[in-house]
Amino acid sequence: MSKYAPRKAQLAREFLEKPTPLKGARADREWWEMPVDFHDGNWCFPGKPETLKEIGFPNPRKWAATDEDWQLPDGWQKIIHDGLKERLKKFRSLKLYLDACVRCGACADKCHFFLGTGDPKNMPVIRAELLRSVYRNDFPMVEKILKGFSGSRKLTAEVIKEWHSYFYQCTECRRCSVFCPLGIDTAEITMVARELLNLIGVNNNWILAPVANCNRTGNHLGIEPHTFVQNIMSLVDDIEELTGITVNPTFNRKGAEILFITPSGDVFGDPGVYTMMGYLLLFHHIGLDYTISTYASEGGNFGLFTTNEMMKKLNAKMYHEAERLKVKWILGGECGHMWRVVHQYMATMNGPADFLEEPVSPITGTKFTNAASTKMVHIAEFTADLIKHGKLKLDPSRNNHLRTTFHDSCNVSRGMGMLEEPRFVLNSVCSSFNEMPENTIREKTFCCGSGSGINAEEFMEMRMRGGFPRANAVRTVKKQHQVNALVTICAIDRATLPPLMRYWNPGVAVYGLHELVGNALVMEGETPRTEDLRENPMAVAEEGEDDDA
């Protein structure tokens, strides 16, 4: 395992032995008296100076969270103060959520980071208080006078360190906002806090490097156009070897009916590439007239984890490219935060996309009226519609070696409400689907623990802690139903869940939904299939199979 995470036995022992508020142990002091701790495994490397210069972000320098002096710019208090003031004017949500919390505590034990650390500052209510206490010191009039009474405090360098630590122990997954009687969304607070921190150069390289890459090359991994094409063509070769079918994706082709955009993790990462193979097989199967862009080659958007302006800037490429290629509408691949952006932000930021048409499935004729304005359809909606209309020839027994469960991605479930379509698809392509416990799925799903740009190797301890509730729910179905396949519709999940499963639940591999579709599709003219897209034997399930390496 990673040198940045303790051994599993050690962590498990700590869970049981360490007294925390989660287990009813009272804290010996108030939360604002608790020092901030940085050690290997609980902080992400800061943005590199050259990356900051490339995207024009302030205060480029070499520093680390463990440094005593963070080399904040002159007048940083004023920068934060003015930045907060500006954002309070722009976002009703921010003002409302800072003002209205009654600290009822319903959110307290809903956060995966609190469940995995027992650290009181990971209770969503206190996470928001980290900012709220400073806001109360400076803004509403009466509370300003009653300092001790209303729990306000001065903005100090120590507070900045605390913000950096805890606003990157929030994955903006919004589980707390489901349980909040006022609908207070900690993600709104975290987003603003991260924007403020970026103003003074307190940042995270695992977010800013993909942002810079995405801006220049079109995707997070910084893949240049020729390499992007090469990589997909190598997947085409793999498909041909496995199935005898030659699929023909096209790139940057004008006049295609549909532009397909998926996270670049599906093009380059393991196991994302198998999901990509699934898409390619599906599109070939139905004879879809589509093209893939090397310019808008990223579905994900790490701008969402940085600043509003950056999110808009990176997202703008989707519509820009769709207009240039004169496609009718856009089809989007499996991804979590990509769909939060597409569903809730894209048209508002970069629309209206009047140059596109209201999406209609060319195969079934179904009108996607729910995407009439944004003109972008989710692949799970698209495929569910195909299956419902009997347009796919499927053999679910080809996935009989997999006993599956489904992980609802936080953004898709709580930022979009897509719960049934992926389940319908999954049930149509495999014979063994087992739900995790009720309080850990659908709108109550647990985050993978590494979303929102904290999927860094050096953050491994926190990731294993934050992912613990999800892993624990998987463990339940692994024990009850011998589940060996964790299926997701999120590229970040496909990157973060394999190490999480290796750590907590060895023997459970992570799959994309369309990888299973690709396994089950009976292609016309195919050679007899004996292996799945990972080249694992398809026939009978093997005990304790572990193929996520």
Next chain:
Amino acid sequence: MKKVFIPLIMVALLALIPYVAVTYANMSYLFGVIIPYAAAFIFVAGFLWRLFDWLRRPVPFPIVTTCGQEKSLDWVKQNHLESPSTRFGAAVRVLSEVLFFRSLFRNTKAELHTGPELVYASSKWLWMGGLAFHWSLLIIGLRHARFFFLEPPAFIAALEHADSFLELTLPAFFMTDAIVLAALTFLVARRIRDAKLRIISLQTDFFPLFLIGGIVLAGMGMRYLEKVDILSIKALMMGLVSFSFEAPGEIGALFFVHLFLVSMLAIYFPFSKLMHAGAIFLSPTRNLANNSREKLHRNPWNKPGKFRTYAEYEDEFREKMKKAGLPVEKD
């Protein structure tokens, strides 16, 4: 437990002020007329100002928290309450929060068992306590209408009758009095006993609970123990609502304690977390329809931004693109 005792002492002092002032300094005009008017003014103006202050800030993005299946394909059953796709649906959703505390009803309690294993148990106590507290306060507030009308409206009388149907004492005991005290006790006790609540609670969380407790106790004291002159009270209250500045008659000091604490609550209200009463209607995660791909949501401060265009991209990678067989715009 400084944060428990300081607000408790504050409320005790607040209760003592009118008692001493009325009993020993005969300041019933100040406490019976001037302060109540000032408090009512501050409450109304403050409440409206806070609402206005929130409403003038835009909601740039449709950030609904979807707690159920969205509207999608015809054959997929939408959850209209938790993922409404119309404004009407969203209004129903907000009302379900306001009237029934829908989201609190979902509450669970997480426990870490050996294994390590996380177990989630349904936990409806906060929902029940909160609902009992707020609904009792509403009914008690409505019951007070009899002090403001010569002849109270029929439904108020019916409410009063229903509330006192047990007829345990004379005058008839109101169930809501007991319920609100029990709920208050629960709400205070959980903040002290539960380790999680204990660390998140601030003085400003205990203060309104104690203040309301003081109001309830003073009110109950007048009704069941230290009888006050109801007719004078009614005369005073009817005078107040008709904007008369007449001096109050002879009323027991306990009444002024009650009225002063209510005045303090009214003054404190607009500047505190008690404004959640207004905020719950405005929360964008709940009061918007989940139809953001279907209908365009406008952001008033959205401006066209600069981004890296395809032309700039092609300029950098043109040769590599040509070699890879990719079509280009310019040769």
